[in-house]
Amino acid sequence: xxxxxxxxxxxxxxxxxxxxxxxxxxxxxxxxxxxxxxxxxxxxxxxxxxxxxxxxxxxxxxxxxxxxxxxxxxxxxxxxxxxxxxxxxxxxxxxxxxxxxxxxxxxxxxxxxxxxxxxxxxxxxxxxxxxxxxxxxxxxxxxxxxxxxxxxxxxxxxxxxxxxxxxxxxxxxxxxxxxxxxxxxxxxxxxxxxxxxxxxxxxxxxxxxxxxxxxxxxxxxxxxxxxxxxxxxxxxxxxxxxxxxxxxxxxxxxxxxxxxxxxxxxxxxxxxxxxxxxxxxxxxxxxxxxxxxxxxxxxxxxxxxxxxxxxxxxxxxxxxxxxxxxxxxxxxxxxxxxxxxxxxxxxxxxxxxxxxxxxxxxxxxxxxxxxxxxxxxxxxxxxxxxxxxxxxxxxxxxxxxxxxxxxxxxxxxxxxxxxxxxxxxxxxxxxxxxxxxxxxx
Ligand code: IDC
Numbered sequence: 001x002x003x004x005x006x007x008x009x010x011x012x013x014x015x016x017x018x019x020x021x022x023x024x025x026x027x028x029x030x031x032x033x034x035x036x037x038x039x040x041x042x043x044x045x046x047x048x049x050x051x052x053x054x055x056x057x058x059x060x061x062x063x064x065x066x067x068x069x070x071x072x073x074x075x076x077x078x079x080x081x082x083x084x085x086x087x088x089x090x091x092x093x094x095x096x097x098x099x100x101x102x103x104x105x106x107x108x109x110x111x112x113x114x115x116x117x118x119x120x121x122x123x124x125x126x127x128x129x130x131x132x133x134x135x136x137x138x139x140x141x142x143x144x145x146x147x148x149x150x151x152x153x154x155x156x157x158x159x160x161x162x163x164x165x166x167x168x169x170x171x172x173x174x175x176x177x178x179x180x181x182x183x184x185x186x187x188x189x190x191x192x193x194x195x196x197x198x199x200x201x202x203x204x205x206x207x208x209x210x211x212x213x214x215x216x217x218x219x220x221x222x223x224x225x226x227x228x229x230x231x232x233x234x235x236x237x238x239x240x241x242x243x244x245x246x247x248x249x250x251x252x253x254x255x256x257x258x259x260x261x262x263x264x265x266x267x268x269x270x271x272x273x274x275x276x277x278x279x280x281x282x283x284x285x286x287x288x289x290x291x292x293x294x295x296x297x298x299x300x301x302x303x304x305x306x307x308x309x310x311x312x313x314x315x316x317x318x319x320x321x322x323x324x325x326x327x328x329x330x331x332x333x334x335x336x337x338x339x340x341x342x343x344x345x346x347x348x349x350x351x352x353x354x355x356x357x358x359x360x361x362x363x364x365x366x367x368x369x370x371x372x373x374x375x376x377x378x379x380x381x382x383x384x385x386x387x388x389x390x391x392x393x394x395x396x397x398x399x400x401x402x403x404x405x406x407x408x409x410x411x412x413x414x415x416x417x418x419x420x421x422x423x424x425x426x427x428x429x430x431x432x433x434x435x436x437x438x439x440x441x
Pocket of ligand 1: 202237272273309338340365371372373374399404406408
């Protein structure tokens with residue numbers, strides 16, 4: 001036995017050496033530097049070098065910036081969003097030759113990723129396309145999900161219930177979503193699910209469509225690497241009529257679904273909390289956005305928000321009957337229900353129980369507190385709610401996996417500035433309760 005293992009290790013070592021040796025000869029590289037910086041902006045420079053042994057005639061550098069930072073202008077390159085290609089005179093580079101281009105960034109965020117001709121800018125191996133998860137992660141076990149009757153089923157047709165956490169607004173809490181925090185969600189919390197909340201207004205998507213799209217895409221990848229399901233939440237809130245954002249929704253979902261079509265972990269939530277809009281208006285929006293996603297990703301589960309802040313209509317004095325009578329004309333979809341345990345109690349629970357008999361429901365957002373996101377944590381009502389969801393096998397995500405200074409946040413303020421996310425030392429009352437509940441299920 002020992003001999004066999006040793007032989008395997010030797011083979012691996014030999015293969016690794018070959019890979020390392022093979023890299024540099026085939027790589028162009030790009031090096032980023034900051035020339036000068038000022039309050040909320042800086043001048044960046046990128047030097048492109050041809051490290052191959054033959055002349056190249058073009059190059060393509062793509063930079064990824066954190067939310068809140070955009071490229072205002074650039075020179076000595078042709079810029080499209082955050083992709084840079086040559087101008088007429090600097091595309092051709094002899095072996096060893098370099099060219100450089102510059103840009104002005106609005107915002108202080110330095111690039112978080114850089115590719116040249118699709119490979120890493122430092123000349124190392126191309127960025128891994130997300131490997132199919134193996135082992136015992138939620139996605140490895142359950143694969144591509146689908147709606148089966150009123151439930152969510154895994155790829156073998158078994159009913160499953162996903163439990164996890166929602167990000168706060170990516171425009172405000174980008175710091176909270178990093179390797180350590182996502183590792184903690186997957187392994188310490190043992191969650192199944194990350195909801196990626198991309199606000200559209202309030203300094204969200206509409207201010208930087210390509211930046212927010214790439215931020216969402218990279219979080220989908222981070223979730224996939226850990227075998228977590230990812231809900232892509234188009235977080236409309238104010239204005240409440242999703243049709244206000246219809247054009248943005250079509251563009252966003254066309255991009256995200258094209259890029260992530262092959263991934264089994266993606267679930268699309270096309271509008272967060274419609275409010276001040278009729279069910280007919282929501283249905284019309286859904287029937288225009290769903291086909292955009294289906295064109296790229298025909299088998300993904302899609303979740304549609306409901307009237308009255310995704311209350312199935314209850315907060316608007318209506319009920320789920322209007323949906324049952326006039327459902328969205330599409331298959332493999334679910335309807336969102338949201339609750340805040342200190343505000344929404346028995347009458348909402350009764351409606352969920354009634355609706356669950358005929359509609360596939362997904363609690364894509366709930367809080368242990370009041371609907372403001374603050375106030376006292378109501379563990380009694382939260383417990384009653386989660387027992388009901390367990391009994392009905394309804395999946396859920398809690399608001400929020402962040403260190404916002406409000407009682408709905410799972411982490412104490414300041415946590416995201418530090419390295420530690422696992423364990424209970426960094427958690428609020430709400431976070432402690434949720435981690436326990438998710439871990440022990
Ligand atoms: C709240 C945040 C708060 C932020 C506000 C901005 O907790 O920090 O200032 O949004 O709009 C929802 C929404 C969700 C709300 C949350 C709490 O989906 O965006 O987050 N809530 O108010 N619906 C009911 C409650």
